[in-house]
Amino acid sequence: MPPIKRTKFKLTSEELLEMFYWLKLIRAFDERLSVLVRQGKVRSGVYTGIGQEAVIVGTCFHLRREDYICPLHRDLGAFLMKGVEPRVMMSQMFAKMTGLSKGRDSALHSGVPELGIFGNTSMLGANLPVAAGLGLTFKMDKTDNVVIAYFGEGASNVGDFHEALNFAGVQRLPIVFVCENNQYAYSVPIERSMAIDDVADRAESYGFEGVAINGNDVLAVYQATLGAINHARRGEGPTLIECKTYRWHGHSEHDKAFYRSDEELAMWKSRDPIPTFTTYLRARHLLDDAKLADVEARVKQAIDEAVDYASNAADPGPEEAIADLYA
Ligand SMILES: Cc1ncc(C[n+]2csc(CCOP(=O)(O)OP(=O)(O)O)c2C)c(N)n1
Structure with a gap:
């Protein structure tokens, strides 16, 4: 059975509102980080995924704890959805003792095995053979866990x-x-690095299905991922999902992105995944002004608390540099 086509799904109103919360939280986390960089508080490169949140929420929603994700530099939201608390993630960005790596990496290479998060390396694409290794482990262990492997x-x-x-x-x-x-x-830009339009087409030459979808539509991403996950859990193999999206900020916070036009950015901002989903929820009477205010207050509280916690956390001492070494 093809993994993607006609995947039926039903989400409760609570689940749809939870998706909305995650979209807002991940956006707020990145937006605050962007400000904190300018205040000199972040001890790491910051590569925000503002504008791309629907990809993370749609792919991580309903993952099991045992499933693995292999996130990239732009996917801090995936860490949050897989169970890393905002205060720990913020500590990680501040290189504090309370962060994932206790201040010992440039923030973007940590993994959390007990939550099913594989730490990224700087070499782009290098996480994908690792994802294949994780998938092989799951297959050999005869579990039905899956791996979500992200790449640009x-x-x-x-x-x-x-x-x-x-x-x-x-x-x-x-x-x-x-x-x-x-x-x-x-x-x-993509046309300078690829001679085809869709990355999804590359899957066919490896014997499995690839699909290109609107990556700014959280439900489209969820639907495609659900089909692919079910396919993988049945032991029927991999799927490639290409999510067409756009990053609003530069490659990193130090990149002013002069290589693209204001018109192009404005066009993509008009496809912002959050208002699109807000309209959907309002049209179905699942979201009103009071519920929206409640979500926004909870998000603000979570981010404020994370920043306070990370700001007040201890720096690693010199002895930490040689702690936890294997050799
Ligand atoms: C093998 C390799 N080549 C080059 C780089 C330098 N580099 C870091 S991020 C980046 C752009 C990545 O683009 P993409 O894979 O589309 O992901 P995005 O940053 O757009 O999410 C480059 C060229 C690298 N880290 N690894």
């Missing part, structure tokens, strides 16, 4: 991507490859 359209041009997809296709591994196609790899 830029990373889909490196060798690791092709090796990982080939291996996953041959072995029918339980992996959902999620391409966050935000149109640029740093300053390089």
Whole structure:
């Protein structure tokens, strides 16, 4: 059975509101980080995913704790959805003792094995063969856990991507490859790095289905992911989902993104995933002004609390540099 087509789903009103909360929380987390960078509080490069939240929420919603994600530099929201508390994530960005790596990396390489989060490496695409290895482990252990492996359209041009997809296709591994196609790899627009329109087309040559979807529609992302996850849990192999989206900020907070036009940014802002979903919820009478105010207050409280906690947390002492070493 093809993994994507005609996947039926039913979400309760509580689940739909929970999705909305996550969209708002992840947006607020990144927006606050962007301000904190300018205040000199963050000890890490910051690569916000503002504008891309629907990809994270749609792919992480309903994952099990045992399922693994392999997130990238732009996917802090995936850490939050997989169970990392905002205060711990903020501490991580502040390089404090209360962060995931106790202040010992540039913030973006930590993993949390007990939550099913594999830490990213800086080499783009290098997380994908690792995802294949995780998928192979799940298959050999005869579990029905799945792996969600994120990558940018830029990373889909490196060798690791092709090796990982080939291996996953041959072995029918339980992996959902999620391409966050935000149109640029740093300053390089997609038409300068690929001779085809859709990254999704690349899946066919490795023997599994690839689909290109509107990555700013959280329900479209959820539906496609659900189909792909069910397919993987049944032991029927991987799927590639290409989410067409856009990052509003530069590649990182130090990039002013002069390589793109104001008109292009405005066009994509008009497709902001959050108002789109707000309209959907309001039209179905699932969201009114009072509920919206409640969500916004809870989000603000969570972020304020995270910033306070991280600001007041201890810095690592020098002895921490040689703690937890294996050799
Ligand atoms: C193999 C490799 N080449 C180049 C870089 C430098 N680099 C870091 S992020 C980036 C752009 C990534 O673009 P994409 O894969 O589309 O992901 P996005 O940042 O757009 O989410 C580049 C070129 C790297 N980290 N690894």
